[in-house]
Amino acid sequence: MKILHIDCSIRDERSLSKELSALFVTKLTEKFPTAQLDYLDVSKETPSHPSALFIRGNYTPETERSSEMVIELAESELLVDRMILADLYVIGMPMYNFSVPSNFKAFIDNVVRINRTFKLTEAGGEGLLVNKRVYIINTRGVDFTHGDIQHMDQLQPYLTAIFGFIGLTDLTFINVSPVQFAAVEAREGAIERAKTEILNLIKAL
Numbered sequence: 319m320k321i322l323h324i325d326c327s328i329r330d331e332r333s334l335s336k337e338l339s340a341l342f343v344t345k346l347t348e349k350f351p352t353a354q355l356d357y358l359d360v361s362k363e364t365p366s367h368p369s370a371l372f373i374r375g376n377y378t379p380e381t382e383r384s385s386e387m388v389i390e391l392a393e394s395e396l397l398v399d400r401m402i403l404a405d406l407y408v409i410g411m412p413m414y415n416f417s418v419p420s421n422f423k424a425f426i427d428n429v430v431r432i433n434r435t436f437k438l439t440e441a442g443g444e445g446l447l448v449n450k451r452v453y454i455i456n457t458r459g460v461d462f463t464h465g466d467i468q469h470m471d472q473l474q475p476y477l478t479a480i481f482g483f484i485g486l487t488d489l490t491f492i493n494v495s496p497v498q499f500a501a502v503e504a505r506e507g508a509i510e511r512a513k514t515e516i517l518n519l520i521k522a523l
């Protein structure tokens with residue numbers, strides 16, 4: 319098994335999403351000791367935003383790209399390779415302003431690549447990252463799962479759509495909320511529930 323572990327919180331030792339994604343990966347590698355692990359913290363190694371040259375290169379057939387295009391796409395190619403190699407992703411994902419952190423959006427813009435992670439057919443887009451599982455540990459200050467703020471959650475619908483577009487349809491969201499602006503007991507309860515869910519998910523693997 320090849321695991322790609324991605325974090326994107328801008329915090330380190332105080333980050334709950336990083337703590338819980340690390341717990342997930344630790345327990346997973348205890349269960350599968352021969353698993354290979356790749357780690358990427360996009361808050362530290364934030365992928366470059368795509369440029370006009372990147373876009374032109376992306377839509378130019380590989381054999382016809384200029385050397386400038388090849389250089390411009392090099393970072394993205396490496397990220398795509400890491401996505402292709404892994405068969406299970408564990409992602410520590412805080413909600414920022416109702417959606418994903420901007421560093422993770424930059425990552426998405428680098429890995430949604432024509433003929434690498436999706437192709438266009440007469441029927442529309444077809445995802446190429448198939449047979450992979452994705453576990454998303456999503457920490458949120460506020461609980462958006464019910465009530466009249468539900469529609470403000472632009473994170474889970476967005477990730478479901480964009481990951482689905484590149485073939486990642488086996489998604490499990492571990493919703494850790496409320497962890498801020500909430501009573502201590504509510505935060506602790508959310509964290510305990512998430513830890514139990516993580517252990518149960520790994521047991522079931």
Ligand SMILES: Cc1cc2nc3c(=O)[nH]c(=O)nc-3n(C[C@H](O)[C@H](O)[C@H](O)COP(=O)(O)O)c2cc1C
Pocket residue numbers: 327328329332333334335336411412413414415416417457458459460461497498
């Ligand atoms: C820039 C920023 C924006 C945030 N926006 C939201 C938000 O829209 N909704 C929410 O529920 N929590 C929001 N939060 C709270 C975080 O989602 C929450 O504290 C989370 O635990 C942070 O993850 P971390 O502990 O891994 O850093 C925001 C936090 C930051 C730093």
